[in-house]
Amino acid sequence: MQIQVRCACGEGGCPEWAIVELQGVVEADPSIGNQLQNLEIGHLCCSSQSVYKFTVGYHELSGTKVPLKKPLLVLKKRKEESLGGAESSTTELEVIGIIRHRILFKNRPKALISVPQTKEKKTG
């Protein structure tokens, strides 16, 4: 059985993706409930060539960019209904990105104590 994988973006032009690998769990506050849409998780900053900082909540994680041993493809499944009924319906897998690197955060996060917040608390 043959699965066709199509790459629309041409040679070398695939958009580069990256994996952000965290040791831990990113949890949404229970008070938010299901409104996860458009929720900002945190800030990811590249402080130097391979050192990244990721700020989630009141934690700051520092991680490094690590090349993957085997690059991964990000695929998108696309169904095309042809004229000939169910039999002829074909499925196409479209490449939408290639992942060559992952950003690995494996160290214990650093707690951020923001001073302005306490001030705010006091005045408010």
Next chain:
Amino acid sequence: MDVPLAEELEWLESAFLQEESVEEFEEELPVASGAGTVDDCLNPPFQSQVSSRKRPSSLESKAAPEISSEDKRRKRSAAKDDEEEEDMIRCSPSKDQSAFISPTHVDAAADFAPLDELSPAVAEERFLSRFASEIDGDCIPVTGPCGERVYAKMSAGAMDYMPKKLGIERSGLLSEPINVLMEKVEQEALLKALQESAASSVDSVEVTSPDNEQLWVEKYAPKSFTELLSDEQTNREVLLWLKQWDSCVFGSHIRATSDDVLSSLRRHCSVVQHHKAYGHKNAFGQKASLNNQIINQSNTENDENGRLQGSSEMWNKLSKANNGTPEQKVLLLCGPPGLGKTTLAHVAARHSGYRIVEINASDDRSSSTIESKIIDVLQMNSVTADTRPKCLVIDEIDGSLGEGKGAVDVILKMATAEKKHVGSKDSSSDVATGKITSKRRQTATLSRPVICICNDLYAPALRPLRQISKVHMFVQPAVSRVVNRLKYICKKEGFKTSSMALTTLAEYTECDIRSCLNTLQFLNKKKENLNILEVSSQVVGRKDVSRSAFDVWKEVFQKKKAKHERKSVKGFGVHGDFKLLDSLISNRGDYELTMDGIHENFLQLCFHDPIMQKTVRCLDVLGISDYLFRYIMRAQQMSLLVYQPSIAITINRLIAQVEKPNIEWPRLFHRCRAMLMEKKDLLTSWHSRISPYISRHLSSEAFVEDVVSPLLYILSPKALRPVALHLLSENEKGDLFQLVDTMVSYSITYKNSKPEAPAVPQKYGSSSDAPAFSFDPPIDELVNFKGYQSGHATLSLAMKQIVAHEVGKHRILRGSAGALVGEAGDAAALPSKSSSPAVPGGDQGRGKTPPTLGLSKTPANGAPKKAYRDSNRAPRRPANFFDRFRKPSKESETRGDEGREQEAGKRDSRRRPVLFKYNEGFTNAVKRPVRLRELL
């Protein structure tokens, strides 16, 4: 090839002998016949081999031994020639001639004279047999290629020559016929002899000293253990120490020296010694001293017996205690130069079967290189030629501090590692010695003997090494021994000296045999004679050596009587002394120490000085030296240091005595300085503890000079009775309070001093030696001078105890009050001045509870404030630690805690919708199978 039958062989032999002798006679060589025949017939095994090989052609078989015998003889005669030449140089020419007319003849005769007597008897016996029983005495089995075996008789005399001869036989045929060679050799010898005789009549010296002459020191260095000049006991102990390594290095178990070995050793010693003694007699005809020598030696011999037994016991003990290596892994030889330390190390190590690896002062001795080198030596084995285990000799380890230290450190590390190792292993097993040794080699520890050699045992760099090593001090050998050896060498070298001159030389160089020999060789080369009177100017090649400080002081304080007289007669005594002392002191170098030593010791000297003139002069001169030093150090004019020795010489001229001075190391200066520093420290630390409003009026100088003594009087009032507090009258209580107050202000207290320093409290009155109290910053020591006793009374022990208690209480109170009051601290710290002493004193006396006392004593403005605060704070304890600081100021404005918390929670959740939870130590990544239908 067949193995010859015995009969055949015998026949061959006899035939051969006859033939050969005929041949030899035909050649008309005077020696050959005798030598050849005897020689050959004494070597049956060899001959049997030869004949067995060469049997097919009998002619060859005859030629081969002939060649070999001739060859050998030629070799020997050549060798003899060399010896002969050497001998001849020393002999008179007439003797030479006679010796050289027929050198070979003489040689051969000398060689074979004893054998000649044997030969007839031997010839009758059977040399070869199929049965060993048919041969008398020793025999050697010879197996032919076809497996047949015969036994050949071994002749005791011929044994020695056998290997050599075989070697020659194997070396193949000569390029030139032997006859030609023989003739050549003889002609050469004749020519040489003629030349020699001609030359020797002209100048014998020229012949003896070719250009590349060896140093006498090396040429005549002791080659064997018995030749050593150094002290017999030291030699033995060094050897014993080396032998203790045997089980570790060679793997053999240490055995105690059995009795028969011991006795034979003793016999050997005595023989050697007697032999030596007679040798001396024959050589030098010193009869008078000889008797003494023999007596001495027999004495020492007895001693040695005892010693040997002792050593064997020690040996036993050691072998039990420590499996393998001796207790001290390093041998440290020390002593002045030229006494044969290096030689002893080399000879002893060679004697014990080690290969010597020497690290000298001239080698690279940085820590890293030396470590690798030592490890090389101690743990590797040479694959090439010399597979003997190595023994490391580090010469002049004290050489220079920095580099020498590297070596010392490395050795130290290894030795101590070893010790730990052994310590852990000893418990485990004592049985499997071999196993342990092999194991130990793997670790980086000391597994080969290390001999260190130094001149100055007390060099600072060696201090750690000294503790773990076996130390042997070298002492000067008897002058007579050195002189005898010198004489022997002089005679061998054909240098004419008198024993008087040699004795003077030896004495002058302090038995430094290297320097003696160098001098002699130098003079010999220059064709001068050793002059008794000018030994000092003639001596060359002395090793630079800096003497210890004690030696320098001794030289300064002590006149040399005997030498001085002898020299002064010759008219250069004073000058010589000057020079000697000057070089001595400047070689030593450390002028400051030298002067210190002189300063501290010169008053102990008993010199005649009725009106203190010399003393004054000495002190004057020392003062100058001090000034000089000060200037030198300030201006860094090191060149001015040259003048320091002259000051010491001045003192020497003034007060030097014949008696041996009792010199001590100068410690006073350092002690004084240390004490000063300590007290200054004490004072400054105390000064900073006194509250500033008092201390700002006290400079430390003024304090020491003016205040301390009166303060001590104040701190120990006489009026106080040593009774319990509540028994004191009001007045006394007032006094006590004042005292306590003063002490607190000056931050002085009594401290229970430890019993190991009882001197201070006992001196100041507290009679019992149980708990003794002394001032806490020991200010009484500031006025504690030698021979001075401060007049202040001291409180009794009980009183001190009470006072200390009160001071402690008071201090706590004041501290808390001061901290609370803050800006009012000044007022609080001055309770005695602000409030009347009577009231608090009464309070203190009555109420033992500190809080009431404190409250009553703290000034009015302090106490209410505190009370107010306490009451304020009491109802609502803050939950948060940080809140405590924040809240009091804004107490009125803050709302209820709960409300605030909620609000904060809300804001938090609003601001931080997503939180990160860190999973420590594991990753819970999920692997999910992807099915194919999901892709379709």
